[in-house]
Amino acid sequence: MSTIAETAPVSRPALWLGRVLSGLVIVFMLFDGAIKLVPWPIVTETMDRIGYGSSESLARSLGIISIVCTILYAIPPTSFVGAILLTGYLGGAMASHVRIGSPLFTHILFGFYLGLMLWGGLWLRDGSLRGLIPFRR
Template identity: 75%
Template structure:
């Protein structure tokens, strides 16, 4: 059984893989938050279909929350807090899609896919998380 300590550096390949994975999540979540800030009909129609009503104020609030959580995730000292907040946000999206009976693999599990990318990218680039959650061989 191998243990991870804080003095062991992350390899360059793992570091860059984590950065790329985290970067993809950050870009997607910033895009998702930005389109909620604009009064686009696709956003209000989707929110109404999910059961949140067609309120532009609600969409804007969710957009601000999404962007704030993503910025926290993007900044290294606050990335763990951002990952926790994004996990909660994505869990809410999964629950909303389960409630309305959306297709499983394309809609319901999409939040799970993103959540795995959030934590996978962070685990690959952060030795503190590796020490907290080590994989055993």
């Protein structure tokens, strides 16, 4: 009888592919958070177009949230919590783009693509998640 806590074996290629996918997500999200901390005019103008106003304090707050969630995702013991929080963050971004009628494949689904990379990378590099969500052949 298997338990949820059982760790599935992770092959070397899967581990490295997971690290690369996770690394891409981490770099993108840290960059996204960093440009919101500044915040440059393009950031506040984009937030205004999406309907959140051109508030620099809101941009900074979103930047801090993005960076904290990404750091949680990057640290292996807290990566699952970080993945859950980043999924919520990306879902909010997708909902914002749906609300204003952004293009589907480039703007609305970008958060979905990033979420697939986020969870796919974690699944490939974390044996306990593979044990929790096994894919059968």
